[in-house]
Amino acid sequence: MAFNQPPHLVNYNVYHSDRFLQQCAQRFGNQRDEAERVRFGALLGSEQHLARCESANHYLPELFTHDRYGERINHIAYHESYHELMHIATEQKLHNGVWRSKAPYSHVERTIRYYLNSQLEAGHGCPITMTFAAIPVLQNSRLYPQLKEPLLQPRYDARDVPFYDKSAVTVGMGMTEKQGGSDVRSNTTQARPFTHGGEGERYRLNGHKWFLSAPMSDLFLMLAQTEQGLGCFLVPRWQEDGCRNGIHIQQLKRKMGNQSNASCEVELHDVEARLLGTEGKGVRTIIDMVAMTRFDCMIGSSALLRQALVQSLHHCHYRTAFGARLIEQPLMVNLLCDMAIESDCALLWTMSVARWLDEPEDDEAKKLARLLIPVGKYWICKRAPQITYEAMEVIGGMGVMENTPMPRLYREAPINAIWEGSGNIQCLDVLRACEKDPQLLTTWFRFISRAYGRYHSFDQAAERLQRELDAQSPTPFNARRLVDEIALLTQAALAIEHMQPERSQLVCDNFFNRTGRNLGTLVGNPDTAHQWVKDSFTIG
Known part of the structure; x- marks a missing residue:
């Protein structure tokens, strides 16, 4: 019989076990939703749901290009667990609740x-995110009235039938091509238009898309060249x-991660499509969708940080070594706290952006969201691999076993x-x-200035960045350093505003005074x- 091993982390409440998330929900949200959050947290941590997440990634999507009669069908079959995950997410209105x-x-x-x-499972979030992000684009189109009803349903319809015969639809996106990638x-x-062309009119598309994720979506937003661009x-x-x-x-992508979600390469042969917006303005038309998908990347990576921390804390709570539980040992405390700071600061930043998005008429909120979504997407998403790796190392040999959650994370x-x-x-x-709006940085400096006067290290870092920008405008060569500084100062300012003084001091000390470059050097x-x-993490 094995001993000195932690029990399986199952049947726990993902929401109730996260004290800081509850504090953020109380600070930023509506308390009338608290009971539903608790119910949802219990569902997500249940043994049945954890098995569902594992199955969706074990039984991968399968491509059937043709049926038995040689008819091209372009069908991708998912395991039933994937569809169950989609049902749960859409019942929670994660794909459309904001727009309802x-x-x-x-x-x-x-x-x-x-x-x-x-x-618990990130792959099925792809069609959820793309549907969520596409709705504002579609709302600006004259096509929206006929799409509104199925787009806003709090349900999931997996049938492979035309969108107008479905009770609910999902939306995908096709932007990148082989030769360009991000350079769309x-x-x-x-x-090419069927007739004279124009907004809402029919066109035929011919070409390819290098990455088309969630290809069983009912509708896609795609970019293509017209006579006007x-x-x-x-x-x-x-x-x-x-x-x-x-x-x-043509084929499914063999991705290292996000495996429950199918991604594929496609060729477009006289594809029927309708123009959104005007010819030559495709990037401007789709840009709101891109901003929302980037925000969901912030949320998703913050969630990965949290789950990596949870796995580490659970292991260290039960595991003993050298005569004491790991969670009591000073060097492990240093590392775990470092990881917790990363996780809590990422969540606080993400929740702040959500609050600003809820205030579209507030000019400061709009400017802060415009600046801090790409900064947050850059920073938080880059922290996820490091924190996840550290969690694997905390757990040790079991951290690299495929029958644990860590390799998938x-x-x-x-x-x-x-x-x-x-x-x-x-x-x-x-x-x-x-460059387009010089007031963005002015607004951001005004925002972080509210935290001045508490910690010398924070004030000094902000003043140093201001002097650098006054002396020379930012250039592409120095862009990463600028964004790094904005990221650290943003998180510190939010910590000063929303955390207890002893914790905000720990954040500032380690963002601005620290010499160690690895985690665990607080x-x-x-x-x-x-x-x-x-x-x-509240155990039990």
Whole structure:
């Protein structure tokens, strides 16, 4: 019989066990939703749901290009567990709840639930995110009235039939091509109008897409070249006459992570599509969708940070070595607290953005969201692989066993940093945004200035960055360093505003005074670190 091993982490409440998330929900959200959060947290931590998540990644999607008669069907079969995950996510309205009404706290509440949901399984979040992000684009189209009803249903319809015969639909996105990747202006897919063209009119697309994720979605937003430049198009998987559209799946991508979610390469053969917006303005049309998908990358990577921390804390709570539980040993406390700081600061940043998105009429909130979504997407997504790796090392040999959650978390960790624009793309977007609107940085400095006067290290770092920017405008060569500084100062300012003084001091000490480059090299009060670790996960 094995001893000195932690019990399986099952049948725990993902929400109730997270004290800091509850504090953020109380600070930013609506307390009327508290009971539903608790119920959702219990479902997500149940043994049945954890098995569902494992199965969705063990039994991978399977491609069937043709039926037995040689008819091209472009069908991808998922394990039933994947469909169950989609049912749960859509019942929680993670794909459309924000757009169903103008209710206050809608982004905050969705962020809380998406954060909880993504801790256990990330792959099915792809179609959820893309549907969520596509709806604002479609709302600006004259096509929206006929799409509104199925788009806003709190349910999932997995049938492989035309979208107009379904009770609910999901939306995918096809932007990148082989030769361009993030440089979508180099796309070669051609779009030609049936007649005179124009917003809402029918076009035919011919070309390819290098990455098409969630290819069993009912509708896709795709970019293609028109006579006036890139256009944004709504592409149904089935044509309006009831025939399959000419989206020919060539192969499924063999991804290291995100395996429950199918991604594929497709060729487009006379694909029927409708123009959204105007010819030549495709990037401008789809840009709101990109901003929302990047925000979901922030949420998803924050969730990965949290789950890596949870796995570590659970292991260390039960495991003993050298005569004491790991969670009581000073060097492990240092490492676990370092991980907890990363996790809590990421969540606090993400929740703050959600609050700003809930205030679209507030100019400061709008500017802060515009700046801090790409900064957050860059920073938080890059922290996920490091924190996840450290969690594997904390757990030791069991941390690399495929029958534990850790390898799946580790494979998932780099995905969000690459999807929806890699790190360099985010940094260049920050530069472009600041050049277009110089008030972005002015607004941000005014925002962090509210935290001045508490800690010399924070004030000094902010003043140093201001002097550098006054002396020279940021350049692409220095863009990453600028974004790093914005990220650290943003998290510190939020910690000063929302955390207890002893914790915000620990954050500032380690963001600005620390010399160690690895995790587990915290400076500061060991008692504060120990209490932070103790409070981070409620066992039992």
